[in-house]
Amino acid sequence: MSNDNAVLARNTEHAPQNLQSSQTVAFSHYNNVSAQLPIDPVTGQLITGGIKEQADQCFKNIKAILESIDHVMSDIVRITLFVKDIKDLDAVDDVYASFFASYHPSRTVVAVDALPMDALVQVEALVSNGEGTIPKAPQAGDLIKLTNNTLNAPSDSLSTQTVSFSHYNNLSAQLPIDPKTGRVVAGCVKKQTGQCLNNIKAILESIDVPFDDIVKITIFLKDLSKIEAVNKVYATFFPDSAIARAVGYVPARTIVEVADLPMGAAVQIEAVVSHGDGTPPQAIEDRHGLIIEANNTDKAPKCPFSTQTVAFSHYNNLSAQLPLDPQTNALVTGGIKEQTEQCLANIKAIIESVDHVLADVVKVNIFVKNIADMAVVDEVYGSFFPGGLPARRVVGVGTLPKDALIQIDAIVGNAEGTPPIV
Numbered sequence: 400m401s402n403d404n405a406v407l408a409r410n411t412e413h414a415p416q417n418l419q420s421s422q423t424v425a426f427s428h429y430n431n432v433s434a435q436l437p438i439d440p441v442t443g444q445l446i447t448g449g450i451k452e453q454a455d456q457c458f459k460n461i462k463a464i465l466e467s468i469d470h471v472m473s474d475i476v477r478i479t480l481f482v483k484d485i486k487d488l489d490a491v492d493d494v495y496a497s498f499f500a501s502y503h504p505s506r507t508v509v510a511v512d513a514l515p516m517d518a519l520v521q522v523e524a525l526v527s528n529g530e531g532t533i534p535k536a537p538q539a540g541d542l543i544k545l546t547n548n549t550l551n552a553p554s555d556s557l558s559t560q561t562v563s564f565s566h567y568n569n570l571s572a573q574l575p576i577d578p579k580t581g582r583v584v585a586g587c588v589k590k591q592t593g594q595c596l597n598n599i600k601a602i603l604e605s606i607d608v609p610f611d612d613i614v615k616i617t618i619f620l621k622d623l624s625k626i627e628a629v630n631k632v633y634a635t636f637f638p639d640s641a642i643a644r645a646v647g648y649v650p651a652r653t654i655v656e657v658a659d660l661p662m663g664a665a666v667q668i669e670a671v672v673s674h675g676d677g678t679p680p681q682a683i684e685d686r687h688g689l690i691i692e693a694n695n696t697d698k699a700p701k702c703p704f705s706t707q708t709v710a711f712s713h714y715n716n717l718s719a720q721l722p723l724d725p726q727t728n729a730l731v732t733g734g735i736k737e738q739t740e741q742c743l744a745n746i747k748a749i750i751e752s753v754d755h756v757l758a759d760v761v762k763v764n765i766f767v768k769n770i771a772d773m774a775v776v777d778e779v780y781g782s783f784f785p786g787g788l789p790a791r792r793v794v795g796v797g798t799l800p801k802d803a804l805i806q807i808d809a810i811v812g813n814a815e816g817t818p819p820i821v
Contacts, residue, residue: 406761406812407532408788411467414460415440419777419784420791422464424761425528426812427713428542428565430468431762434481434523434792435460436516450487450519454494457522462498470526472498476544476562477505477569479523481794485510485659491520492557499557502546506558507572507669509619510659513770513795523792527564542678549605552598553578560602563674566689566712568608572619572669573598574662588625588665592632595668600636608672610639614691614709615651615671615716622665623656623798629666630704637704648693652705653719653808655766656798673711692817696752699745700725707749710813715753719766719808720745721801735772735804739779742807747783750811760789762810769804770795776805 408421415438423432437453439446446456514521545563553576561570575584575591584594638644660667675689692710700723708715722731722738731741799806
């Protein structure tokens with residue numbers, strides 16, 4: 400990475416520490432916080448109590464991390480809640496509301512099959528970094544968050560539909576809810592997928608952002624066997640414009656099977672979107688139109704529905720990588736060790752194809768079929784990230800595409816940014 404920006408990893412004794420990850424990793428205008436479990440930072444053990452006590456501890460850990468880097472809870476732009484039992488969400492929301500009295504970040508909620516240490520809940524935060532991480536160079540003033548809601552998409556009293564900061568819009572995950580009725584649309588997964596994507600489109604139109612400015616999509620699906628049906632609908636939305644069709648642009652993508660979703664939905668879709676002009680105030684010379692740079696390499700597996708990495712401004716957003724041999728597109732032979740090595744080798748190949756290195760990774764998301772496999776995963780992981788620098792999330796899932804044992808995606812710094820349209 401160039402010297403224009405620095406990957407800044409930080410830890411505090413007031414929150415749980417993990418040898419495999421940093422509590423928060425800042426790059427440019429965002430802090431990427433590791434998913435927080437309900438761990439007492441003094442003992443390193445899960446706290447006693449039920450879902451309310453565990454949720455409270457997760458948020459206390461996040462608050463401690465933010466305070467250690469001179470930020471506050473209202474600097475959070477997106478929250479992701481992982482629960483073991485979707486029925487616990489009401490109790491989690493009671494706690495959540497006590498930490499966000501007025502401002503509400505964008506939000507994603509899913510129930511997963513397993514969490515580390517058999518926790519009931521895990522909370523992840525993406526946080527603004529107003530000063531940026533450029534050394535010895537003043538920024539164009541502290542940036543501000545822009546929040547927006549439209550009546551043409553479902554509303555939620557505990558989340559904002561989209562929160563923009565600097566050059567990204569972070570959308571709340573969209574359920575297949577008809578905004579006129581507030582209910583999940585009736586019908587099959589195809590109809591529900593279409594409603595999710597229409598809701599995303601309505602939010603983007605409300606802030607004058609085209610659909611093809613989406614850089615990363617995450618699909619949470621209750622039944623992974625329905626992915627072909629989802630893809631048929633997905634292909635009618637991407638590419639969206641003549642320009643995108645001309646170059647075959649599709650966003651980076653991650654697909655996750657979940658144990659359950661709010662309101663009994665079959666599918667939920669989350670989008671990360673470019674925000675070309677940034678959020679004011681900015682210097683006049685910084686008000687230029689950035690471009691999306693999409694890249695694929697033959698040294699990693701390709702997919703017709705996703706781009707391996709999509710860069711915008713100071714971040715590269717990678718598609719989730721399965722343990723596929725890029726030559727054959729088949730699962731590698733062997734067990735969890737070999738599959739973890741292949742996932743990380745694919746990520747490394749993608750990063751190197753855009754002239755970056757593993758040290759530029761700021762966040763890693765691991766999805767594993769058997770949470771008990773994490774000891775082996777960590778052994779391999781440590782050989783790729785010996786300093787434990789990236790922030791990290793680990794969740795257990797029931798099924799992965801191609802019946803893989805593990806899937807990994809990553810967010811990577813892009814020191815040079817992406818150039819303005821000429």
